[in-house]
Amino acid sequence: ELKVEQNPLFLSMQEGKNYTIYCNYSTTSDRLYWYRQDPGKSLESLFVLLSNGAVKQEGRLMASLDTKARLSTLHITAAVHDLSATYFCAVDGDKLVFGAGTILRVKS
């Protein structure tokens, strides 16, 4: 059974600093997705990673996928308040399995 683990589960960030969220998964897959969820809102797709070594960037966020290590990272560059949200990774097995989410809070 596919297990997806994110860490940390909570990250308090200072504006302007860099941080990384990790997503580990237990069985072979080469398709991984990152979603963002604002409080009381639904999930919004951020990145689609479809092969080993895939790297996607959007603004201050960059996601990468290492299928051999079964690891994806979401890197935040120079955090700003607008990035405060919960971030989920989801891995494609025979169905999409989500991690528990990482709550990001950016402090001024």
Place this chain on the structure above:
Amino acid sequence: EAGVVQSPRYKIIEKKQPVAFWCNPISGHNTLYWYLQNLGQGPELLIRYENEEAVDDSQLPKDRFSAERLKGVDSTLKIQPAELGDSAVYLCASSPHRDPGELFFGEGSRLTVL
């Protein structure tokens, strides 16, 4: 392009009462999902439809939950009778792909069972 539409957004009921949630997916998306999201957790799949066929309902508690997608477009998820532990957000998502792929989510229906 309109997104995934769900209703109602909020529902408060007493335990043992029935409740139903409705979802209209993005036009042209043949694959529809119902997910359950508990507070502080990631979404968990309840059921997946390919057109009108339920292709994965292994996680759906069939003693009290049912779902239908009669014409392969919109879908209804029903709980009867509701229990206290059913309080959660019920998310509907759709995808243009047969494989899981990138999902497009609705805003969810938040259920509170008293």
